[in-house]
Each structure stands twice: as C-alpha cells, then as structure tokens.
Amino acid sequence: MGKKITMLDIANKAGVSKATVSMVINKTDNKISEETRKKILNIAKELNYIPNSIARSLSTNKSNTIGIILPDITNPFFAEIARAIEDEASENGYNVIFCNTDNVIEKEEKYTKLLISKLIDGVIFISGGDSSKSIKILEDNNIHFILVDRYIESYYKYYGVYCLNEKGVKEGIEYLYSKNNKKIAFVSGPKEIQVSMQRLKGYKETMTKYGIYKNNLVFEGDFTINGGKKATEEILKINEKVDAIFYSNDMMAYGGMKVLVKKGYKIPKDISIMGFDNINISKFIEPELTTVGQPIYSMGKNSCNLLIKLINNENIDKRQIYFETKLIIRDTVSMTP
Template structure:
C-alpha cells in the first residue's frame, strides 16, 4: 500500500495542496476552522505522517533538539533528561537522546549525527574535554546550551550550572559542626571541570578549619564502581576517619555498600555525604545526606534557554547558576 501524500488529503478535502500545507505547518490564520478540522480529520483517517526532512529544508527548522548525556545509567543524567523531555514536549519540540558513555570519540560521532539530522539545537553535557564536539556545533551554526559541566574555551557560552564549589563548602561546614575532623574526600575524574571545582571547595573549606590533609583525597569516576574502588582504596590506606564526602551520590551508594560489607555501621562508625540528591538517595537505608541540586529545574531551564536561543528571543541571563542545598538525612551522626 502506497504512502498517503499531501495531495491525497487535498483531493479528499476538496482544497488545494497549498491549503493543506499551510494548515499542517500552522500557517493557517486565514483559513476557516471548518476547513482546518476537515483537513486534520482526513489526515488522521489516512494516517498521514509529514516528511520532516522536506519540511526542515523549506523552513530551516526541524522542531527537534538533541540531548547529549555522558552516562544515562547515572540517575542524575536520566533525571535531567526527563526534565528536558518534559519541557521540550511543552514547547512542542521532539528530542533525540545521545549517550556518549564518557567517550569523546563516541560523543563527536553523535554530534556529527545530530548536525546531519538538522536539529535546531543541542543541550550538551560534556563527557570530558569536549572542545572539539562544541567546535563542530559552533562551526555549523547549531545553537547549544551547556549543562552541568563547563567546556574549556566556552565558559561564557549559554549554560546552566550549579555552584559546585559552594555546595562542597556547605557540606564541610556541616560535618565540622558535627565534630568531624578527619574527612576523606572522593573526587570525580580530573578530566571533568566540575570535579576540580568540587575538589577546590573541599581544599578551601578544610584549610579554613586547619584540618586539610592531602592524603585524605581519593579519585573516583562518578560511577557506582568508581565509588566502590575508591572506598576499597580508602580502607587499605586510611585507618581512622570520621566521614567520607563523595563527589556524587552514586559513588556514595557504591561506597556505602563496601563499608557495610566490611562491618562499618553508618552513621555510627562513619558519616557519609553525597552530592546531587538523586531519587535513589532517599530509598537507601539509612537515607543519604547530600548536597542537593535542583535537578528537574536545571533540565527545564536548560531546555527553555535553548529554545529562546533558537527563536532568537530576548535572553536576560546567558548563564544560569543554581545554588545547591544541604539535605540532612540519616548518614551523618
């Protein structure tokens, strides 16, 4: 059976193909409601699906945005992606999800694919040193908004971020007030700028209390396995510690599993803090004390900002920064 065409709709409705095109492309202000209703009804009867490629070539807009995330298995990114999709649906945009697995080559291939698909813009969460990926977007005139992670050379581009350093300082202040002095810190990969910002916050706060000790710093990779491995390394090298501050929640969850298997009771033997406030942080027992990011708002605002850029609307804030919030639960004594 051959595919229905715009001409088929026009013939059945008794109107011109141009009229059908105007209605389907929402350029129908001078067309009667009765005619529009008839066209939409016939469109549904024939199961007509517009050729989006042809439309995008004529209008220079595809009604589609791309979302690049570094690790969709990390609930932080899946929760942001959900918020972006919700906002995109509200603004009547479709989305294409791309997961780079923190691999720069894979990320660059996906960016090339998104450009070839004529997306109107991209919400981009870097997987590492992602300068080339952003260069590709920039050189092809594709609008983009950076989210969560800075990209070198594009710090002043459109972006939505959390005040990472300030969040870590708040966490150290809280632990200190709870009489913790030997506070271990598990950072993310040094290839990612927010890891370095969070580490800077730890160093600054610990030095301000004159309890800084470089041997208490361990590197993870923002994954559950990374949290497990870092915690195993901590137990092998540090004999006495009051607390462990993980740079994100999933590493904290991995670390808590290792600690419990090694006979530690949380928070009686060791206090734990994470960073992000993913939904899982409220499900584990004890519930995870964390530095909460407004994840849904970050996703929603990044989508709104991108669509404003695409439509060349007036933009009051080119870079949006959210303040994180200490969320006290059961893992700090």
C-alpha cells in the first residue's frame, strides 16, 4: 500500500509552496491567482487528494459536519426526516453523520460521545426515551443541538421542531366520531416518551367530551409494526366490540391491520382504522390508510436550518417551531351503522 497523498505532493507537482496549496484547499485563497488556484485543484483531483477534515477543523474550529441521532431508522417517519436533513445540510455545504440508537439509551449516550469526538458542529437529536443524560453531555461540551419531534422533559424550552400532536389526535377522534364510531380503542406509544403522552391526552379529552371514554380501550404500543400487532391482539381479546382503532403512529396501524385481515376482518366495513404520521407508504398499501399527517420533510428541513443558524450565531426569531397536523382521509374509515 502506497503512502497517503499530502498537500506537499500537490505543491511539488504544481511548483508552489505547501502554504499556497493549503490556502486553496481551505478556501482562504483571496490573494492567489485564478490560474494557480485552478492548477492546484486540478492536480488535487488528479491525485485523488482527500483533505484531513479533523486537521482542518482544528485550525478553523469548524468541521462542516452535523450529527443526527435518531431512535429507529427502520421507521419510515425517521428515515424521511433524516433524508430531509441530509438534503438541506448538503445544500448548505455540510456533511452528515447518522447514528441509529434502536431506542436504547446506552447506545444513544455512546453515539453522543462519538459525535463529539468527531468534532461535529452540532447535533439534530430525536429522543429514544429518557435522553436527559445525552443532552447534558452535549451541553457540557458546548455542542449546539436541536430537538426534533420528541420533547425532553427538562429541555422543553430549548431549540426544537415539533408537531401539534394533541391537536392532531383530537381532529382524528372528531372525524371518527362524525362517522358514528363511538367505541374507539387507542394504541399509544411508550409512556416514557412525551409525544406518546400528548397524543394520549388528545384522545382522552375528546372521548371524555362526548362521554365515551373507557380506560379499558387504551393500550400501550412501542411505535413498531410488532407493537401494533401485539396491541391489536389484546384489543381483540376484550369482551367488547370495537368500532375503530386509532394507532398513534402509522407503523403500528400497519401491524394492527395485518392481524385484523388474518382474523377475517374487512377494513373499513367491519372496523375503522386511523394512523398518525402519514409516512409515504400510507398512500400505496391497500386499503390506503386514513391518518393524521405530519409535514415530515418540512420538519427535517427546518430543524437543519435552525441548527445551521445556531452554529453560525445568526439571529433566531423563534426557539421552537410548531407545525400543524392535517387529517388525511383515505380508505380505512367508514360510517358505523
């Protein structure tokens, strides 16, 4: 294996000093002629030179790299957010390092430390549970961060991008009720995640308003397909016919629909189904899922923009950005006789 190409190699071939090459590579070449600059860049390209980003970040105090910590990359909701962040970061000259925690807090803390060791400029953080320790690590190391989608109890006033979850669930229940669905089961997410509790609150308040709330119609899931399947099996065991099931994310809705179809239920003739998120596949799987939509791409894009403003010490009007949800009416809800 040959030695790594260095700035000195480029300088020797270009007939200039190493300092001149450094200025061109690091874009501090205001006093260097366009001819020399192009010559150096062409030689660097010809030799497949890759700059030492760590060395550069030590000298400039900036790596032009941001980290994304997310809980489950297999969930299309997070994959779509990550894509939006990557698109926006690339547009603004930033690289991205993805870290998938599998909703495991220990992995989350490990990746937080890893990103800091890579000299990242900031982190977009989507919590997998009680993430206060990970956030404290970022704070102690003066790393800018933006919270997305999920609140963290002691950091609810910090910079963040969220959706109006409670309001979205209320709108969903109102729609189900307008279709004469009164026995509505609800599958929440894990109780340690704030967004789960917000959605559950929206369900409880609206059901109570109409005098139809029953504690035995609330089930806890984990925002996964398997979690939806397990919760649905529990719902089918109760000695009560259910008109509709409201899953607090689309992935659990798909898990539940699989169980119901296997049991011989026709959706929505026998039972109505509603999800939450409006992930891309919602409009492709039959029957198409009625769901409460979040503007996923916009959330990712805005979180990246907010982080870059923080990194560059730009003026920020709002510490938190809240997006409205939108009821997406498709084919899984019908009128109950």
